[in-house]
Amino acid sequence: MTDEFTTEIYYDEDADVSHIDDKTVAVLGYGSQGHAHALNLHDSGVDVVVGLRESSASRAAAEDEGLEVATPVEAAARADIVKMLVPDTVQPAVFEEIRDELDAGDTLQFAHGFNIHYGQIEPPEDVDVTMVAPKSPGHLVRRNYEKGEGTPGLLAICQDATGDAKEEGLAYAKAIGCTRAGTIQTTFREETETDLFGEQAVLCGGVTDLVKAGFETLVDAGYSPEMAYFECLNELKLIVDLMYEGGHMEMWNSVSDTAEYGGLTRGEDVINREGMEQILEEVQEGTFAREWIAENQAHRPSYKQLREAEENHQIEEVGARLRELFDWQAEEDAEEAEQEEVRADD
Numbered sequence: 137m138t139d140e141f142t143t144e145i146y147y148d149e150d151a152d153v154s155h156i157d158d159k160t161v162a163v164l165g166y167g168s169q170g171h172a173h174a175l176n177l178h179d180s181g182v183d184v185v186v187g188l189r190e191s192s193a194s195r196a197a198a199e200d201e202g203l204e205v206a207t208p209v210e211a212a213a214r215a216d217i218v219k220m221l222v223p224d225t226v227q228p229a230v231f232e233e234i235r236d237e238l239d240a241g242d243t244l245q246f247a248h249g250f251n252i253h254y255g256q257i258e259p260p261e262d263v264d265v266t267m268v269a270p271k272s273p274g275h276l277v278r279r280n281y282e283k284g285e286g287t288p289g290l291l292a293i294c295q296d297a298t299g300d301a302k303e304e305g306l307a308y309a310k311a312i313g314c315t316r317a318g319t320i321q322t323t324f325r326e327e328t329e330t331d332l333f334g335e336q337a338v339l340c341g342g343v344t345d346l347v348k349a350g351f352e353t354l355v356d357a358g359y360s361p362e363m364a365y366f367e368c369l370n371e372l373k374l375i376v377d378l379m380y381e382g383g384h385m386e387m388w389n390s391v392s393d394t395a396e397y398g399g400l401t402r403g404e405d406v407i408n409r410e411g412m413e414q415i416l417e418e419v420q421e422g423t424f425a426r427e428w429i430a431e432n433q434a435h436r437p438s439y440k441q442l443r444e445a446e447e448n449h450q451i452e453e454v455g456a457r458l459r460e461l462f463d464w465q466a467e468e469d470a471e472e473a474e475q476e477e478v479r480a481d482d
């Protein structure tokens with residue numbers, strides 16, 4: 137297994153779709169990533185068969201787009217490259233179903249490293265095991281490709297039985313639009329651990345808890361929930377948009393000096409570095425993975441409870457009410473703009 141951290145980045149000129157245009161790709165799953173990969177590969181001239189259960193509601197959607205659909209086993213049997221795009225928690229079971237269809241020299245490909253890195257899937261030694269993972273939700277992977285633009289992606293090689301794993305992975309990345317925007321070479325370990333850490337500490341866990349803590353602090357001190365919602369949740373998007381566009385400096389330059397001084401002197405006070413290190417340690421040691429696997433085996437008792445508490449949090453009720461007002465406001469703005477356009481045409 138390759139296990140060093142690297143930062144090689146590949147673009148269109150480094151990749152050649154002809155490495156896979158005589159091959160068949162079985163795309164297992166037709167959700168967020170599955171539909172985007174299948175359609176982009178198809179439009180890039182690659183033979184695609186979508187693998188879905190007989191009972192799957194997605195079958196009609198894939199067929200309507202002109203794609204061939206078969207069961208996961210039939211699709212894998214025909215394919216040279218099997219792309220696992222069913223939910224991560226379902227992948228070990230689907231792998232057991234299709235394992236016998238993996239011939240020597242075939243490729244088993246992933247878009248996330250969890251099941252390989254934590255040993256939930258153990259592929260045969262004579263197949264290539266790779267990862268081509270867009271760093272974005274599937275609908276953007278599809279939309280960007282259709283516009284002639286790309287989506288940044290990751291490439292990792294875990295097992296190279298044929299000696300061609302990298303050329304094939306790059307060809308796949310190009311065929312779905314990922315080398316247009318740049319595809320970073322990484323490892324299953326790095327992708328899995330940074331992905332889990334990021335979503336827990338910063339993106340999904342960190343940011344929702346930050347927002348809730350800010351909201352609750354204001355409401356508990358007697359301020360109105362509506363004010364707290366605007367301040368702690370709604371305005372977050374404006375700030376993140378600035379950071380996304382031009383980094384922290386663009387954001388600091390766009391807010392008032394008072395906001396900048398207050399933020400620079402006080403932000404660190406709400407960050408718990410030890411907690412972050414603890415999260416990373418649990419990811420690295422596999423403690424989190426074992427907990428999540430056991431939680432799934434027990435049919436998700438804690439997950440359901442936590443989700444229910446989240447649904448019933450006051451910020452959800454206040455937010456739903458206020459967002460309805462925005463919709464009405466947005467409609468009114470659009471109408472006004474239209475009338476102004478008509479006036480301008482006169």
Ligand code: NAD
Pocket residue numbers: 164165166167168169170187188189192193194208220221222223224226230247248269270271272273274
């Ligand atoms: P998803 O939940 O959107 O779609 C899963 C698909 O699998 C659905 O079409 C569902 O019908 C199908 N499916 C479910 N159980 C099945 C079974 N037993 N047999 C066959 N098909 C079954 O999943 P997703 O978000 O596209 O994730 C797919 C992979 O891509 C995961 O490994 C995920 O980590 C990775 N990934 C996702 C994103 C993202 O933004 N969504 C980004 C990068 C990587």
Ligand code: MG
Pocket residue numbers: 212213214215216237238239242
């Ligand atoms: Mg095969």
